[in-house]
Amino acid sequence: MCGIVGLFLKQDALRPRLGELLTDMLITMTDRGPDSAGIAIYGDAESDSVKITVQSQDPDTAFSGLEAALSDEIGVPVTIRVIDTHAVVNVPAASKDAAIAALEARGLRIMGAGAAMEIFKEVGLPKDVAERFDLRSMGGSHGIGHTRMATESAVTTMGAHPFSTADDQCLVHNGSLSNHNQMRRKLAKKGVFTRSENDTEVGAAYISSRMADGASLREALEGTLEDLDGFFTFVTGTKNGFGVVRDPIACKPAVMAETDDYVAFASEYRAFADLPGIENARVWEPEPATVYFWER
Amino acid sequence: MSVTLDMSQTPLREVNATLQAAAKAQSNEPHVIVNARGSHAMAVGLDGPLHVTVKGSTGYYCAGMNKEATVTVEGSAGPGVAENMMSGVVTIEGDASQYAGATGHGGLLNIKGNASSRCGISMKGIDIVVHGNIGHMSAFMAQKGNLVVLGDAGDALGDSLYEARLFVRGSVKSLGADCIEKEMRPEHVEVLKELLERAGADAKPEEFKRYGSARKLYNFNIDHAGEY
Numbered sequence: 001m002c003g004i005v006g007l008f009l010k011q012d013a014l015r016p017r018l019g020e021l022l023t024d025m026l027i028t029m030t031d032r033g034p035d036s037a038g039i040a041i042y043g044d045a046e047s048d049s050v051k052i053t054v055q056s057q058d059p060d061t062a063f064s065g066l067e068a069a070l071s072d073e074i075g076v077p078v079t080i081r082v083i084d085t086h087a088v089v090n091v092p093a094a095s096k097d098a099a100i101a102a103l104e105a106r107g108l109r110i111m112g113a114g115a116a117m118e119i120f121k122e123v124g125l126p127k128d129v130a131e132r133f134d135l136r137s138m139g140g141s142h143g144i145g146h147t148r149m150a151t152e153s154a155v156t157t158m159g160a161h162p163f164s165t166a167d168d169q170c171l172v173h174n175g176s177l178s179n180h181n182q183m184r185r186k187l188a189k190k191g192v193f194t195r196s197e198n199d200t201e202v203g204a205a206y207i208s209s210r211m212a213d214g215a216s217l218r219e220a221l222e223g224t225l226e227d228l229d230g231f232f233t234f235v236t237g238t239k240n241g242f243g244v245v246r247d248p249i250a251c252k253p254a255v256m257a258e259t260d261d262y263v264a265f266a267s268e269y270r271a272f273a274d275l276p277g278i279e280n281a282r283v284w285e286p287e288p289a290t291v292y293f294w295e296r
Numbered sequence: 297m298s299v300t301l302d303m304s305q306t307p308l309r310e311v312n313a314t315l316q317a318a319a320k321a322q323s324n325e326p327h328v329i330v331n332a333r334g335s336h337a338m339a340v341g342l343d344g345p346l347h348v349t350v351k352g353s354t355g356y357y358c359a360g361m362n363k364e365a366t367v368t369v370e371g372s373a374g375p376g377v378a379e380n381m382m383s384g385v386v387t388i389e390g391d392a393s394q395y396a397g398a399t400g401h402g403g404l405l406n407i408k409g410n411a412s413s414r415c416g417i418s419m420k421g422i423d424i425v426v427h428g429n430i431g432h433m434s435a436f437m438a439q440k441g442n443l444v445v446l447g448d449a450g451d452a453l454g455d456s457l458y459e460a461r462l463f464v465r466g467s468v469k470s471l472g473a474d475c476i477e478k479e480m481r482p483e484h485v486e487v488l489k490e491l492l493e494r495a496g497a498d499a500k501p502e503e504f505k506r507y508g509s510a511r512k513l514y515n516f517n518i519d520h521a522g523e524y
Binding site for chain 2: 288
């Protein structure tokens with residue numbers, strides 16, 4: 001079991017409330033996944049810079065003086081915003097790879113990178129995770145979140161969702177994949193590598209790899225139905241989009257709601273109870289083996 | 297007079313205990329649940345005549361094991377609504393999620409919207425009327441009772457079916473193993489007419505096709521041993 005939530009805003013008016021709405025949805029899904037929680041949130045994209053979200057088990061030491069040291073090391077000015085165990089490092093787009101290499105060399109864990117996306121995930125109850133990162137205060141255009149009840153790999157920060165395997169792309173998953181080791185090897189042959197032993201990260205890497213080869217979000221999600229074996233309800237985020245797909249058996253629950261203001265996804269209707277206008281929303285269950293996506 | 301139970305004030309166990317006691321006492325007093333907020337296991341195990349209305353959508357297993365009571369959900373229902381129902385009437389004004397009416401022994405489950413996958417799985421005598429469509433693997437191993445669908449049915453309808461009767465007005469994406477279309481005889485038209493009336497469904501029995509078991513899986517066939 002796991003809990004998934006997602007919220008894609010169609011109107012700008014709700015943008016300042018995105019974090020607050022998503023946090024309530026996430027906490028409601030605690031029963032489905034009390035061991036870890038995470039969120040990917042898409043804010044304003046800056047055209048010439050990239051945000052790299054990193055995590056450290058010892059943030060006081062790791063982030064102290066990092067801004068100056070990293071600027072020196074890669075030869076361009078960077079800015080750093082520390083939030084609990086995570087830090088969002090803002091670097092010029094051209095220096096992204098150098099910055100990631102330098103950050104990894106320091107033993108920092110890369111949560112994700114992109115022009116718009118930031119990822120925050122940790123072990124612990126969703127309400128505690130949300131509080132540590134002050135998720136409620138975050139604004140943005142869309143976001144996805146996950147509460148984890150691990151069935152497959154260890155309960156660690158790196159095993160928590162969302163998983164990001166390309167710029168501004170992320171995935172959350174309820175279910176389990178049975179051919180992830182085989183797919184991991186196939187992707188590795190193509191030069192696509194994962195950072196954890198987790199099955200979902202392979203699903204994320206598969207989608208990223210397909211999109212890197214030129215597939216659209218729809219095509220990449222349709223590909224999961226052919227190439228991934230197992231149980232899944234996937235929700236994926238891209239810089240300007242939000243997609244949902246369920247495996248053909250569809251035993252992992254899913255419900256969606258749409259109004260003029262937003263499209264929302266959750267594992268259970270309970271997560272929608274506090275959304276504005278939910279009483280008049282169109283509520284439906286996404287069909288098995290059918291791709292749904294919204295892009296702005 | 298009706299009794300209002302507010303789930304923002306009253307915990308689920310207390311709500312269910314109140315409903316169960318009222319059903320047992322045969323009070324038949326209308327009860328209304330407000331602020332349901334998609335809670336799980338609401339109005340379960342009612343054993344006696346009682347009218348319960350839930351304002352809003354429900355989570356998992358609403359109205360499970362219902363006996364004699366009339367439960368109406370003014371919204372959509374999560375997975376497993378009216379599971380193992382014995383008698384009474386459960387009405388869902390919106391959609392029902394997967395395995396609605398699973399293993400039901402009796403009574404009427406009336407779904408005004410769509411039902412998703414595995415509707416009526418292993419049904420054992422319940423009548424289910426779905427005004428919209430149903431998802432894949434519906435009536436899997438269904439043993440007894442009637443499943444009436446005004447819309448379309450998904451893949452593998454009635455797979456490994458026993459003696460339940462399936463009536464579908466729209467298209468059937470595919471039939472499951474051992475499920476075949478059967479002749480609509482006068483007695484079937486009668487059964488269907490009565491069910492459509494009880495469910496308040498605007499449809500004529502003649503518009504439906506009947507599906508049932510070919511009864512080929514009842515006994516092991518040695519000639520098919522290689523197929524297992």
